[in-house]
Amino acid sequence: MLTPTADLYDRYGDVLGSCDTQLRQFGATRAFAGPAVTVRCFEDNALLKSIVAEPGEGRVLVVDGGGSVHTALMGDLIAGTAAANGWAGVVINGAVRDVTALAALPIGIKALGANPRKSAKAEAGERDVPVSFGNCVFTPGAEVHSDDDGVVVLPVDARE
Numbered sequence: 001m002l003t004p005t006a007d008l009y010d011r012y013g014d015v016l017g018s019c020d021t022q023l024r025q026f027g028a029t030r031a032f033a034g035p036a037v038t039v040r041c042f043e044d045n046a047l048l049k050s051i052v053a054e055p056g057e058g059r060v061l062v063v064d065g066g067g068s069v070h071t072a073l074m075g076d077l078i079a080g081t082a083a084a085n086g087w088a089g090v091v092i093n094g095a096v097r098d099v100t101a102l103a104a105l106p107i108g109i110k111a112l113g114a115n116p117r118k119s120a121k122a123e124a125g126e127r128d129v130p131v132s133f134g135n136c137v138f139t140p141g142a143e144v145h146s147d148d149d150g151v152v153v154l155p156v157d158a159r160e
């Protein structure tokens with residue numbers, strides 16, 4: 001049973017990062033949690049695609065797409081791969097597409113919005129670096145929790 005994000009805030013206070021960005025729910029799993037894997041990429045999703053091809057082991061992929069909703073960083077193929085490989089969820093500071101299909105996938109998906117336009121595939125970007133959006137820092141390995149209230153991050157050294 002996952003602890004609600006509001007209860008985590010009550011327990012940890014501002015040690016817990018809480019993302020101000022108002023991300024929307026797109027996956028069939030509305031509450032999810034796991035250690036963060038991070039990627040920063042701008043309108044290019046080749047790196048993200050290769051990461052979800054790895055075993056997810058219950059981790060959460062946090063994608064800082066720079067807040068762009070000009071192109072979709074993930075659609076039903078990439079999200080389906082992530083679900084099949086055991087990723088708990090994907091949090092995207094950017095856009096997705098194939099929204100109807102995403103809603104049927106058994107994985108957590110949060111993103112800013114949707115756009116049918118494809119992203120580039122030049123592998124531009126970086127992985128396993130701290131990323132920051134919505135006044136919240138996502139460090140690789142930190143515990144990310146997401147539900148209908150929002151997305152929070154418990155730093156590695158703050159775990160009880």
Ligand SMILES: O=C([O-])CC(=O)C(=O)O
Pocket residue numbers: 045072073074075076077078079097098118119
């Ligand atoms: O391939 C892409 O750029 C994204 C996509 O449509 C998918 O994951 O289905």
